[in-house]
Every structure is written in C-alpha cells, then in structure tokens.
Amino acid sequence: MIKARVTVTLKNGVLDPQGKAIEGALDALGFNGVGSVRQGKVFDLELDTADKAQAEIEINAMCEKLLANTVIENYQVEII
Amino acid sequence: MIKARVTVTLKNGVLDPQGKAIEGALDALGFNGVGSVRQGKVFDLELDTADKAQAEIEINAMCEKLLANTVIENYQVEII
C-alpha cells in the first residue's frame, strides 16, 4: 500500500474569499502582523499498489481529472 | 517575513463525507485501487516577523483559536 498527500492551492491572482476572511478574523483575534492567508486543500490517499512510480502517474492523472480545478488551482503530489 | 504552512486534518474515526464522495468519484472515473481518501485543509500564511520560534508559537495559537476545530481536527505547523 502506498500513502500519498496531494496539496491543492489556488493559483496566484485568484481571489480567495476564505483566506481573506481568515486574515480579518485573525486580526480581530489580536494576531497582528499576518500579511496574507491563502486556503487550500489536502487529500490523503491510500493506494493498493506497491509501485511508487506508477502510483505517482496515477495520482497526477487524478489531480488533472478531478482533484484540482486547473483553471484556478495548482496541485502538488507527495508520496509518503 | 516568515512563510508557514498549516495543515489541518480530521481526527481518526471522524466521518469524512467529502473524502468518501471523492473515493466514489475516483472509482467512477476508472481509478481503481484507491483504498481511502481523507480531505483536509492547508493554510499558507505570511507573517511580518523574522523570529521563527516566536512565529511558531503564534501560529500554534492561531490554530487552537481559529484555524482548526480541535474537537474533530488535528493540525500541523511547518515553517517554510
């Protein structure tokens, strides 16, 4: 079994309402000096295979097809 | 300026309807052999400080107070 973590983040320049709201909230809670917050997603996957290289190819395909919206998001795959 | 990434994941045993739906969708798209998917969040922060140790303390406090729902989530802080 292979475990992997996919991290999906918004592309630069794409508006991030959640990040903005968190900035505001942190400030209101007294955490000053937070320059910027951007929110993204992680997916922890378990794959029934032992072939790392193959797994990586598969996961990249999953990102392209489903996990990320490549119009607005970037992704990054890490086999753990 | 310090950059940090906070990763928030669901505690073990807490139901993850999103993860489950994604498992189903991956399967429907022909990605077989995906044992499990758990979805979490990442926050990329920029802090106006140079003090790493201090930043880490601050970010942990942010997690406890806002970024993570510690009733059902774990978090992990990484200074980049």
Add this chain to the structure above:
Amino acid sequence: MKSAVVLLPGLNRDRDMIAALTKIGGKPPVTVWQTDTEIPDVDLIVIPGGFSYGDYLRCGAIAARMPVMRAVAEKAAQGVKVMGVCNGFQILLEAGLLPGALMRNASLKFVCREVKLEVANAATAFTSGYQQGQVIRCPVAHHDGNYFADTDTLARIEGNGQVVFRYADGTNPNGSINDIAGIVNDAGNVLGLMPHPENLIEAAHGGSDGRALFESVLGVAA
C-alpha cells in the same frame, strides 16, 4: 418545444425546475439520470440547482465528470440549448462548458434572499422576453456564487456580450466580479446563472419576473 432535466444525486431544486418547465411550457420535461450516456432529442437541457454529490470537493466538480455530462457536452456542441441554474451553473463551469469559476461567497455564508438583476444582454435565446437593461427581481440561494475569471477571460466575455445577468442596485449578494450573475458561452446556447428564476414564476411566489426567461427559451408566448 421539448426539454430535458438532468438528475444527479444531491440536486434538490429539480422538482422546482420541473414544475416551472411544466407550468410554463405546458408539458413536463423528460429526465435523464447521472449514468445515462445519451440524451433524447430535445431543444433544451436544464441542470437544476442543489448540492450534487454534496458539493463535496468543489461545487459541481464530481457531477461535471459523470457520464451524463459528456452527453450534455455533445448536445451543446450540436447547438442544443443548455441552461444551468445555481449548482447547474457550477457544474457547467467545472465541465468546461462555460468560462471562469464560482468561489465561496465573500461573506462566507450561505445566502437566501431576493436580489435585483439587470438583463445585461436581452439578445440571447434565454433573455429575448426581457428588455435590454431591464431590472427584474429574483431570489438567490447559494453558498458559492462568487464568480471569478482571470483578466483576459473577463475582458473577453464582457467584450462579447456574454454577461447576461448582473446583480443590480447594490444587491450583489456574493462578491461576484463585475456583479456577474449569469453568463452564456461563446456560441450563446449555454447559459449559467446563480439566481433561481424558477422560484419566481407565479402569484404564490409573490411575483413572476422569472417567467420571461422560461418563455423565451421554451418559445412560448407570454
């Protein structure tokens, strides 16, 4: 005119939409299910609102990749009219049939209220029953209706008159860029909009400003 409504698990304004199409068009639409690979011969395909697949991952993301959406894309390419409302709009974006993306509302909250819409382009198959620039009432009910497109895309759709509805009179409920509430594709046969015209079509709804949209696209006289 024949219409079809796409059914996907988690959609929940399907009954509202079917009622509107039936009441205004005079006959009920056919329905197609997520696994159907073919869509009957119709003039209009509607994807209603709701929370397909729970809106998990991203709104509309999973739905957009179901077999029925491939069939919808083929029909759209043939020029059949396609309309996505709310979740249907999100699905059309995720399926690449419309440009841009819908992000979480700026307030981060679900919002259900009546807004004002300006008909920004009355020359489409969907809006011919309205006057150019007419301001109508329409309810919204969504969590992710904050339209976003990169600068080039935005310039293009604005330049082409692809923006069909805009929130008017300061009623933008979600932070949408340029107050965009609904857009069509390049060819003008695919419409996506966040507001719910199907919930404002009769006296019981307290108004019928949404009717003209259905009358236009179904080709029935007002």
Add this chain to the structure above:
Amino acid sequence: MTISNTVSITDELIAAHGLKPDEYQRILKLIGREPTYTELGIFSAMWNEHCSYKSSKKWLRTLPTSGPCVIQGPGENAGVVDIGDGQAVVFKMESHNHPSYIEPYQGAATGVGGILRDVFTMGARPVATMNALRFGEPEHAKTRHLVSGVVSGVGGYGNAFGVPTVGGEVQFDARYNDNCLVNAFAAGLADADAIFYSKAEGVGLPVVYLGAKTGRDGVGGATMASAEFDDSIDEKRPTVQVGDPFTEKCLLEACLELMASGAVIAIQDMGAAGLTCSAVEMGAKGDLGIRLDLDKVPVREERMSAYEMMLSESQERMLMVLRPEQEKEAEAIFHKWGLDFAIVGETTDDLRFRVFHQGDEVANLPIKELGDEAPEYDRPWVEPAAPAALERTDVPDMDVAEALVKLLGTPNISSRRWVWEQYDTLIQGNSLQLPGGDAGVIRVEGHATKALAFSSDVNPRYCEADPFEGGKQAVAECWRNLTATGALPLAATDNLNFGNPERPEIMGQLVHAIKGIGEACRALDFPIVSGNVSLYNETNGQGILPTPTIGGVGLIDDWSKMARVRFAAENEEIFLVGGPRELGTHLGQSAYLRDLHGRNEGPAPHVDLAHEKAVGDFVRGLIRSGIATAVHDCSDGGLGVAIAEMAIASGIGATVDLADDCDAVAALFGEDQGRYVVTMSKDSAAALAAANGVNIVRIGTTGGSSLKLGRARAIPVVELKEAHEGWFPTFMG
C-alpha cells in the same frame, strides 16, 4: 484476530453507563445473571432518560394526544395529522442541545438530520423545518461562536437536504451560557393511507440495514445527552457525530422509492443509540424477537466491537423489515442511490433480542422488557414559588418613543434576518410566508388553495416565573401565531428542555409546565402528537430556564385570503382585538422591564384560555371572510412592538391614538395575552360587528412614513427599521 467483547462488569463501569445501583439490580433480576459488556451497553442506552423518558413518562401521559384529525399520536417517529383530501402532515420536534454545545456546526447539523429522518421514515416527504435556538447572553465569550456554528450547521444540513426553513426562534439569556438549546422541527406530507410504522410483522423476515456505514461516532452519545455537564467536558469530545446531508438526501429518495414499491413492512431510523433502539423497537412493537448478525453490518472503521456497533450513532442509517420476495428490487434501488444495503438479521418468534458477533452470542435479552421494564420514576417535586407581585409604581416610566426604538434593537426583539437568510427559505417553490411574520406558511403542493402554517414558541422567562402559566402561554402563543395567518391550528409537538429532574424544584417546573401545556391544549383543541424531552440541561448545578418549546401546525383552506403582518395599505383602520380597555396592563416579566431596565420581576402574564379561544376564532373569521387586511399578534414587547413590526414590514407608518389619561407604558409594552392587531379598510370597519364577548378597540390609522404613538415624537419607519435590523449583524460582526 478476534475483537474482544468481554469486559468485567464493575461498579465503576455501571456508573459510567449512567445506571444507578438500583437500576443495575433491576437488570440482574430481569435477566437472572450478570449482563455481558454489550448487554450493559444496550441497557444503558435503552434505560437512559433520552430513550426511556423515565422521569417524565408519568407526566407526559397526562397530555391530550387525540382529536378528530389525529392519525398517530406520540409513540412513533413523528405524529401524523389528517389535513383532508387523503393527505396527512407528519411532524415532530427534537433537541440536540449537548452535541451543539460541544461542536456547534455538527451538533446542529445532525440535529436537523435526525428530525428529517424521523419524518421521512414515516413515508412523508419533508416540506418545512423550523429551528428554536437559545444561547447565553450576547456578552458571554462563547455566545458568538455558538450562534455562528449552530446557524451555519442548521443551514448546512437543511439547505443541502433541500427543505425550506420557514420559522424558528432565537433568544439570548445568561441562563443558557453553558448550555445552549437547539430544538429542530420538521414536517412532511404523505398520503394518509401510506404512512409507515416501526412495528415489525411476520416471523423469519429479513431485517435490512440501509444507508451509511457504521463508525464509532457518538458511541455513548445517548448517555451523554442525558448527563449533566461538568468541567471534564473535554474528555467527552470524541463522541461528536458528523452529518452528511448528501447521503441523507439520497436516503430520502431511496426510502420513498422503496416505500412506493410496496416492499416495506416496517421501518425505523437509527437515531439515539442507533442499532439498539431501532431493532428493539421494531421487534417489541410487533411482539417479535430480533436476531442480529453484526458481522454483516457495513462498517467504515476497523476492528469495531459488538458494543461499539450496537451503540454507534453514525448518522443517515435505517433499519427495515422487508418482504423477502422484493429483496432484490430493494437492493437495486439502494445501490442506484449509492447507499449500503445489507441483511443483518431476521425476525423471530422467541421475543428475544439476540446479537451475534464473530460466532459468539454477545447479547440475549427479553425484547419487550428492554423497553417496557425500563425504570419509571415518580420523582419528588415541589410547588414552584410564586414571584412577588409587581406594583405599577415600581415600574420605571420612560418616553415611549425612546423605549420602542431601544426595545426594537435589543438582542431578544431585534430582527433575526441575519439568521434566516442563511437558510434556504424558498426551495420547493411553495413558501407563501417566509420567516419574519407570525408563522411560516407553505402551500400544499398539488392543491389549488390549501396551505400549512408553522410556528415555534415559548417564553422561558414566563416559565421561570410561573411554569404553569408559562406552559399555557407557550401553547397559546403558538396557537395565536398560527391563527394570525388565518390558519386553523391542528396539533402540536413539544420539546421539553429542563434542568436536572433529580432536583425537586426542577421537577416541579417540569410537572407544572406539562400541566399548563395540557390544560391549554385541551382548551384550544390543539393535541400534542409528538415530542421530545431534554433533561439535565445544567452546568455545575445551574439549570437553564425551563424551556418547553411548542411547535404547532395549522391549516389554511384558501391561501389567497391568508393574513400577513405587514400593513396592506395606507389609510386603513387599526384595531386591537382581545385587549383590555386600557389596551395593555401587564408589565411583570415583560421585555420592557427585563431588557430596558434589567429586571426579571413580577408574575408571568395570565392566559385566560376561554378568552384566548374566543378571540382567536373571531380573528380567524375576520381573516377568512376577507375583512382583515393585516394581522399580527402581540407577544414580546407588547402592542408597541407589534405595531412597529407591521410598519417595518410594509414601510407604511401609522398613527396610534392614546387617550390623554392613558398609561402609555402599560398600554404599549404590557404583555397581556390573547391580543391581536388587525387592520381593515374604513368600509369594513364601519360594518364590523362585535363578536360575543370579544373586545375590539379602534386604536388608529395606517399611513405616512412615521409611527406616531399618542403624544410621543413621530418615529420615522426607517429609524424603526434600522434599530430592528441593526443589532444582529452588528453583534455577529
């Protein structure tokens, strides 16, 4: 490797299951041996307050539960009431208080999910929900967090499921600081001859598990719901359940499809103490035994023990008894909707509840006795002390214009728009009156003129001052709110939220509130058809305000004649119907005294039920005959607030004439019961005939852009509106 199902039964373990020593003795006597660990869990679930109603049963039996329109009273998943034309409305209210305090979003969400399931389990498609919420004082450190989480949780679930929220309540009081209340109501429509029940019938039939997989969610949850909070609350956290409205929506569609196929003999949703309660109830009601094979239960976590499976409160699950010949058809429907379907047992004729896991019998209990022999207590109670009388001279006077503007902007009277705009109030396309009026109204789909009205009410401050009058008042106010739309109130559900019943003064509140509710329901022909009791709502010995929430349903024959709160036009006559000659008198426990002067004093207002009925019937007649053009009852804040709300809703002002010698504060802010503000055209007013014994006073005229109360300054309607709409958004930031 097998999973251990054996744990030795110690006194500590028994206590940790919330079982008292004498209750444990009762178990020993009943089964004649020491229970297994799984059996102990089963008993703790079946015998806790939440499932057994052991402290309240004696008193609940005194409530009126039948009537000409009642098809099914308490005892099933929800009450069923005939609305004519072969249709029935199915409804219930239930609390999710403790879970919402621990995790507000998921607690509230799963509360909504649970009540929706109760309704569609009976074969009804949900058509309306309400939510009655009570939070600590606004200044309390946790309040905002709770409000924000609970409201988004209620919306998150209901909006995705696809049912309109048509009403509710939000109140703040320091007595809920450590114990918020989340009471969720749901109603559905069904054909009166196609209601489904939990009673199993037939031996050797498959018991089928449907819906989501079982995890460790909420193991011990039902026990928690009945345990008093203390400072060790953190340790109870991992029992949080997560809701999945998507699965529930699929479950709804699959269940309704399956029911239509004729395959369902009995159905029961898995709520508190999931598999245990549902299986026992299906068997016991049908005089049958049930045999479960836990190896067949769909699980989503590894190595789950029998104990955990029997007590899991994973959401979105159902148990059914099916006709064996339609098994395949049923399975196909569930797979179409992406849901689990597993045969996990069968009905037997031995009246035993037998549970097998890994080949071992982990429980073998007498099924009837599990429910029937649950302890029942006649807990000691004391008569509540009556509050001291309040002299008029002891109530501070104030400029009434200033008082009104202030009152409209207080936490408890201001508009709840911030809340209800986060709820989908329009979905299904049948909403005729949205939140903000006296009752939410939806039309009955498929019928040209019929509509249903819904309201949820209680004034906990009145209940604290006088539980009996407060109980009556909650029923009367609910009945009045329905009436104010023109609806004929049909029946109600009650959600009794109280502190620790082992304290005689709390038990006294419960007993008196139930007596008051019963008396009012009898007088108003408003039977209780379902309900829920939530006790032990206290923290470190401080109980909540006694809060018996009443959720009512009424029927409107012709919605085109329905009344609304907003003034219909300028230059109409305004009447106070059902008030005393002085318009208002009672300032004890009023919002005026409490929210403007910080004093919770005096007796609660008295409800004269005969008067209530006469006035309500008269007002309903005015509405139904088309004479009344706008109607609003007087509740918190009295006549002044009622008129202001009518002006705000319409943007039309009014002039209210007050006699020079009138006690304006009492007239405008007194909270006398059984009063309605009614407007009508001048012509109708001239022809208005007095009804037997109902006092009707002309108090003014609509029109203009300000509200003028006697000689006080004219208040622009926009100023009223700003005060009313401003508080909530400002508070939530």
